[in-house]
Amino acid sequence: MLEFQVIVLAAGKGSRITELTARKPKCLLPIGNQPMVYYPLKIIEKYGFKEVFLVVLETAKSEVEFALEKTDLAINVNVVTIPYDCDWGTADSLRHLASYIISDFIVVSSDLLTTINVKSILNFHRKNESSLTAVYLQPNTDVELNFVTPGTKSKTKIEKDLVGIDPVTKRLVFLASASDYEEVLPIKEKLLRKHGNVRIYTNLLDAHFFVMKKWLIKYLTFDKNLTTVKGELIPYVLKKQMSRDNKLPSLIDISPEISPMNHQNEKKTVDIFLLAKDLDYDILAKTLSSYNDHTGDLNPVYLNDNIKCYSYITKEFGIRTNTLHDFYKANKTVANYWNKIVEQELIKISPESVIESTQFDKETCIVGSMTKIAAKTSIKSTIFGTGCVIEQKTRISDCLIMNNVVVKEGCVISNCIICDDVIIENNCTLTSCLVGSQYTVSSKIDIFLNSVNNFKINFFFYCRFLGSHKNEILAEIESLMEI
Amino acid sequence: MNSKTVNEKLHSKTNVEKENIIQAVVVADSFNKTFAPASHCLALLPLVNKKLLDYTLEWLNIAGVNEVIIFCSSHVNEIKQHLSDKVYLSIDIKVLVSEGCYSFGDVMRALDRYAVIRNTFVLLSVDVIGNFNFVPIIEKFKTIQKNDKEISMMTLFKEIGNQRTDLGNNFIVAYNSENRIIHYHVQNSRNLELPLDVVLEQDFVEIRNDLLNPGLAICSDAVPPLFSDNFDFQTINDFIRGMFMNEEIIQSTVYCEILKGNNYVAKVTNWPMYQIVSQDIVRRWTYPIVPDISEKYSYSKNSIYLKNATFSQGCRLGSDIVIGSDTKLKKNVYVHNSIIGCNCLIGNDVIIENSFIFDNVKIDDNSVIRYSVIGHKCHVKKKCVLEKNCILGPLVTLNAESKINNIALISKTSSSSICKLTSFSDGCYVYENSDSEDEEIASLVCEQKIHENNELSSASEWGSSCSVSSSPINLLDDVNIFYNEVIDSLTRGYEDKLKCENLILEINSSRYAYNVTVNEVNYNILRAILSIQMNQEKPTMKEILQHVDSKLKYFTPILRNYIKNEEAQRDCLPAIEDVVFTSDKLKTISPKIIQFLYDKDILSEEIILSWFDDISKNDVHNVKNILIPFIKWLNEAEEESDESD
Incomplete structure (x- = not known):
């Protein structure tokens, strides 16, 4: 029997990067000319998994399948769809998959770009007999990237997670968001009585990589109030971990007749502790063993807990590409970590591309197939998708250019994200701009432009002379309104 | 070496580089009367047949300290007398006197007036027992000082695990990745509330509820003036809390260091702790400060330490026993888990369990002593039974066939004017801890609560239980x-x-x-x-x-x-x-x-x-x-x- 099944959640709508997801599902946004979802799938494949469940929106199914065919993935991807307009959370998606899950399972988000060692996470999970293991990334302070995110300048408030762990046993004991509190952070006395040493991290990034016991998904099918994994399921399980009912049944108590479901009650409630109960021989093994995971009190191993959550904290590289900033950062850094993730050389310049430019920096550029770059151009630190046409006398630096983009003569573009099917006409100057898909940046006078302020759409009408733009979002208003 | 020669020696050493000298300040008074009936002077309270002050000095002698300043506010002559025949190789001892100090804070203010502190110093009170070297910790302090000029104190905590006791370790401390204390919480009855803005500034905050605070700290020379500036600081705890509560006003930071493993430290704050520390010494956690090394006892299995003791026929010894020199045990005495001082005379068929018997005590035939403390030169006459929490002050004579429990007795001669006396028997009075209010204010470092009904403890709240007899x-x-x-x-x-x-x-x-x-x-x-x-x-x-x-x-x-x-x-x-x-x-x-x-x-x-x-x-x-x-x-x-x- 399979020990672990893998679920990749790729049904996110990209609500934080609407500028980019107007015409493309979030999971297919390119990172280093590969769709975002390629990276978690590749990692899973690398560690020997043969099969994976990929949850996508029903509207995106064919597009995703088509995109995956073009990649070199050998893993068997079962695409499972969820309805588009129901606003399902991540836990809803898991519940949808419940009938497929027959063993313990791994949940990965499609926006995770990382080099984490899945094997050691699984070993950690096995060793601790964890009910739920959450992976957290510790920021690596050595690599500091300084760049301006394209688009309108906005102060992005970084949401800080407060992650409390027991540093001795690596138990996950506390999880909250800094915005949940105002001035004081209350810590329950009960928690400190149970765990004498609690370390609260403020700088960790939740990788959204979870390893869970089979019973958790079973529990989800009973408790339909839980809609998200990080926001609701894990806090709920943590709370249950602190409950005084969270104890191993002594061998005498075990009777096979107890069913976890309470049929007398019309509502059909379920006892999470009975669901989480170990197999009898596991309990026997724990009782007989002299192993203990902690010192300092006289409590039995694992504090006699039935439900146990653990945190795996690693210093490996990892980015969640769920904001524009992180998406851009991922594209800038992916080449450095390519070898570690994919374990083969990155073909930076597609052999099917035509590059006539003499001032072309091979080291820092990635070029997709069918892209033509004319002579008399200066190109550096830029990623080009497929089918782009770059005409003469252009200068492009530090850009992310997606597929089928046409840049006409005399343009100067730096630090921009340019989405699919964009046409940039003659003599435009773009600095730190984000150009939405199918948009045409015109060089004519008097163009009304719309500036979009991250989430809220404001209508600002600007008058421009020549197509010179700085720190703007250029996109068609309709495409943004949709979302 | 008497104090005169100490001074001479100090003068002769003035040309030694003063910068590198490690000073230690020992506060020789606890400003409370926890041990009052058994010993009125904390520094001279015997613990496993040795005075507390001797433990402190012996430790400092091997801990890399060069100069020890003993700060007394009472019983000065007795302490000086006691020090006169002691010789320590690597430390200079200086006794400072300031009568009229009523709290730890007063001592620090007096220390500021004396202006004897030259550099970073070790601050401890005489009831702290330890065995580790201060040099690495002071090095650590100095390294931090290079990065953080504001550091004024580094308190030392000992990891003791998660069992909750009321032995003075009921506090919660929160510190950041650099070990800087950001919160110190003494009452543990309520949920802990950390200031969110401070928490978010740190990479992580470590919250500890499994530590013991022995009231031991490495201090910079800025600490005594800070006490002078803030005359309301009574204890180290006040100081720590004051530092981060008035962060804007007092530009000063407090760090902590967690002692692990072999580094032993504990504070004899009350009778239960007294018993625990005694046991730790007997079981050699304080090595090398153990009776067989410093006091030339012979050490044999089951943790039995003997020195010139005389046994008669039929004596039985259990385990964890220390018997001082020239003590005589007569026929069929049974001793278990107890400390017996020097020059004692234990009569026939006496049973002593879980008790502490000081020097020159005479116990007559057929007495039974359990969970009790018997002071100097007491005389327990025939067939007495002392059960649970009896404390006899010095020179008490207990009449034959008395049966007592949970009581503290003193003799007329040893009591000067402490409190109203309730007569118990001839020349023997019930001791009442009358000034519990004052004690609360003056308690030194740990706000202590003596555990009630603690089966293990040798004493519980005898003060309150005895006060019933008087009708105020x-x-x-x-x-x-x-x-x-x-x-x-x-x-x-x-x-x-x-x-x-x-x-x-x-x-x-x-x-x-x-x-x-x-x-x-x-x-x-x-x-x-x-x-x-x-x-x-x-x-x-x-x-x-x-x-x-x-x-x-x-x-x-x-x-x-x-x-x-x-x-x-x-x-x-x-x-x-x-x-x-x-x-x-x-x-x-x-x-x-x-x-x-x-x-x-x-x-x-x-x-x-x-x-x-x-x-x-x-x-x-x-x-x-x-x-x-x-x-x-x-x-x-x-x-x-x-x-x-």
């Missing part, structure tokens, strides 16, 4: 006057809708006027609030409920002000018994009252539950049935609250 009638009168004044203040305040803050001031002034103890204040406040009468005659049930509810709501700030910790909660619960349960009408709404207090976080769940257990045992007021639904609800509510946050 005058005191009661004062309390009654105080109670009436509180009622007056509250009634007026309630009717005129005065601000609660002003009422608190009024109550405080009456409290000081009548010298009422904290416990009585807590009790009387709630009693007064509950007893304020309604204007209406023959009110309906509903009106009573409304009235009680509104007055409780109105006085919540007052209750919050006084009832801050578990002890206060325990104090005020009898008020509910006395007022609510004695009135038929109020009795029925008692669950509502308790629930209100619980909801407002004035009473905690544990306290209510344990109190309920107590009252339901002998249900005088027949309230058990009324309260049961509420208690049930409370049990479930706790479960719920677990789940809701």
Whole structure:
């Protein structure tokens, strides 16, 4: 029997990067000319998994399948769809998959770009007999990237997670968001009585990589109030971990007749502790063993807990590409970590591309197939998708250019994200701009432009002379309104 | 070496580089009377047949310290006398005297006036026992000092694990990745509240509830002046809290260092700790400071240490025993887990278990001594039985066939004018810890609570249990006057809708006027609030409920002000018994009252539950049935609250 099944959640709508997801599902946004979802799938494949469940929106199914065919993935991807307009959370998606899950399972988000060692996470999970293991990334302070995110300048408030762990046993004991509190952070006395040493991290990034016991998904099918994994399921399980009912049944108590479901009650409630109960021989093994995971009190191993959550904290590289900033950062850094993730050389310049430019920096550029770059151009630190046409006398630096983009003569573009099917006409100057898909940046006078302020759409009408733009979002208003 | 030669030696050494000298300041007084009946001078209290001061000096001698400043505020001559025949190789000893110090803070201020501190120094009190070297820790302190000029103190904590005891380790400390303390929380009855902005500045915050605070710190030379500037600092704890509560005003930081593994440190704060530390010494956790190395005892298996002791036929020794030199044990003596001093004479068929017997004690035939402390030169006559928590001061003679337990006795000669004496037998009096109020203010570093009914401990609250015998009638009168004044203040305040803050001031002034103890204040406040009468005659049930509810709501700030910790909660619960349960009408709404207090976080769940257990045992007021639904609800509510946050 399979020990672990893998679920990749790729049904996110990209609500934080609407500028980019107007015409493309979030999971297919390119990172280093590969769709975002390629990276978690590749990692899973690398560690020997043969099969994976990929949850996508029903509207995106064919597009995703088509995109995956073009990649070199050998893993068997079962695409499972969820309805588009129901606003399902991540836990809803898991519940949808419940009938497929027959063993313990791994949940990965499609926006995770990382080099984490899945094997050691699984070993950690096995060793601790964890009910739920959450992976957290510790920021690596050595690599500091300084760049301006394209688009309108906005102060992005970084949401800080407060992650409390027991540093001795690596138990996950506390999880909250800094915005949940105002001035004081209350810590329950009960928690400190149970765990004498609690370390609260403020700088960790939740990788959204979870390893869970089979019973958790079973529990989800009973408790339909839980809609998200990080926001609701894990806090709920943590709370249950602190409950005084969270104890191993002594061998005498075990009777096979107890069913976890309470049929007398019309509502059909379920006892999470009975669901989480170990197999009898596991309990026997724990009782007989002299192993203990902690010192300092006289409590039995694992504090006699039935439900146990653990945190795996690693210093490996990892980015969640769920904001524009992180998406851009991922594209800038992916080449450095390519070898570690994919374990083969990155073909930076597609052999099917035509590059006539003499001032072309091979080291820092990635070029997709069918892209033509004319002579008399200066190109550096830029990623080009497929089918782009770059005409003469252009200068492009530090850009992310997606597929089928046409840049006409005399343009100067730096630090921009340019989405699919964009046409940039003659003599435009773009600095730190984000150009939405199918948009045409015109060089004519008097163009009304719309500036979009991250989430809220404001209508600002600007008058421009020549197509010179700085720190703007250029996109068609309709495409943004949709979302 | 007497103090004169000490001084000479100091002068001769003045040309040694002063910068690199490590100084240690030993505070030779605890400013409380915890051990008063057995020994009036803390520094000279014997622990495993050696004075506490000797432990400290022996430790500092091997801990890399060069100069020791012993700070005495009382018993100066005795301490100097004791030091005169001691020789320590690597430390210079200097005795500073400042009478009129009543707290640890006073000592630090006096230290500032003496201006003897030249550099970073080690600060400890004489009751701290340890065995590790300070040099690496001071190095660490200096490394931090290079990055953080504001560092004033590095407190040392010892990891002791998660078992909760009331032995003075009830505190929670939070520090960041650099070990800088950002929060220090002493009362553990309430949930911990960390300032969120400070937490978010750190990469992580480590919250520890498994440490022991021995009151030991590495201090920079800025510490004594800081005590002078802040004359309200009484203890190190005040200092630590003051540092981060007034961060803007006092530019100073406090760090901590966690001692692990072989590094032993403990503080003899009370009798239970005394017993624990004795056992640790006997079981060699304090190595190399163990009796066989420093005092030339012979050490044999089962942790038995002997030195020239004489045994007669039929003596039996259990384990964990130290017997001092020239002590004679007669026939069929049984000793287990006990310390016996020098020059003692133990008679035939005596049983000694879990006890501490100081020097020159004489115990006559057939006596039994368990869980007791027997002071210098006591004489326990034939067939005495001392069970549990008996403490005999020096020179007490116990008459034959006395049977005592849970009592502290002193002799006439040793007591000067400590307190009123209640005669126990010829020349032997009951010791009362009369000044518990003062003790509370002056307790040195750890605010201690002696564990009640601690089976293991050799002593519990003997002070309070003995005070029953005296009847302080005058005191009661004062309390009654105080109670009436509180009622007056509250009634007026309630009717005129005065601000609660002003009422608190009024109550405080009456409290000081009548010298009422904290416990009585807590009790009387709630009693007064509950007893304020309604204007209406023959009110309906509903009106009573409304009235009680509104007055409780109105006085919540007052209750919050006084009832801050578990002890206060325990104090005020009898008020509910006395007022609510004695009135038929109020009795029925008692669950509502308790629930209100619980909801407002004035009473905690544990306290209510344990109190309920107590009252339901002998249900005088027949309230058990009324309260049961509420208690049930409370049990479930706790479960719920677990789940809701």
